[in-house]
Amino acid sequence: MPELVFFSGTMDCGKSTLALQITHNRSARGLQGVIFTRQDRAGEGKLSSRLGLVTDAVEVGDAMDLYAYLVGELSRGGRADYVIVDEAQFLAPEQIDQLARIVDDLDMDVFAFGITTDFRTKLFPGSQRLIELADRIEQLQVxxxxxxxxxxxxxxxxxxxxxxxxxxxxxxxxxxxxxxxxxxxxxxxxxxxxxxxxxxxxxxxxxxxxxxxxxx
Structure with a gap:
């Protein structure tokens, strides 16, 4: 069964590196994914790790509907076998709901990566909603x-x-x-x-x- 998985940790825990590793491993098996990100350190539309690895991604805007975006891509003949979301803490709660809908209605795994709390030790709204909805929460081991x-x-x-x-x-x-x-x-x-x-x-x-x- 497809899952919504939340990989959480602190800022230095290697979450972006793991996101890139999952992308690489699945690409090696012939699978294609859609990568979403928001406010990456490398700039708009990028997913980067502290090891210097960078790949292109879809920048998520404030009003973007992630489910509608993916349906549009599939309707135009595109392919998507899974979804990666980095910096998921910056997404709005309703965008996390859209990720859950991708899992349930499109039968795709969604792997969301983010930090749980902000500099005041308060939950980010996106992270809070992921904790509420995720099928599985993984604490990053780095x-x-x-x-x-x-x-x-x-x-x-x-x-x-x-x-x-x-x-x-x-x-x-x-x-x-x-x-x-x-x-x-x-x-x-x-x-x-x-x-x-x-x-x-x-x-x-x-x-x-x-x-x-x-x-x-």
Missing amino acids: EALCWCGARATHNARTVGGRMVVEGAQVVVGDVNRPAQEVGYEVLCRRHHRRRMTSASAHAAALSPDVLPVGRA
Whole structure:
């Protein structure tokens, strides 16, 4: 039976690499897929991984009906055996409903990849709807690590190396950005709660402790 599968993880967990691997493996078996993405780091209409692999994709707009798009492609003689959706957290809840309809009405597997929560630890609407509708949820096994070495479970937004907890839910950025730009970093829960990024931890380590020097 076809399934709607949600592959979830943190920003550094290799989700886009797995999406590309699934595409490659199925192409090797003679299958053709449609790849949807939204706001990829490589630009509009691209699916890219941190390993430098890039492929073309269909950019999903705010009002796009994914089910209608796929039906239109099939009606024009196109072929689609499965669907890949990267950055699925950025989709609207109704677009997730359309993915479920593709599975149920068109008998296609849909593999959706995304992060679950935003920089405030709040669920993205698209991810929430996937959790509600998916036949299966897979936690990606590529382990992302906090700067302290613990397992990273939360995404932090940084500006000037400092963690911020206010602002729009979606601001396109990436890891390894210059410190003065908007960037993202994965942290363990403890350091996310303490708002301690690698930059602030490094600064604290360089600061000498202030100790009393007077004699008793």
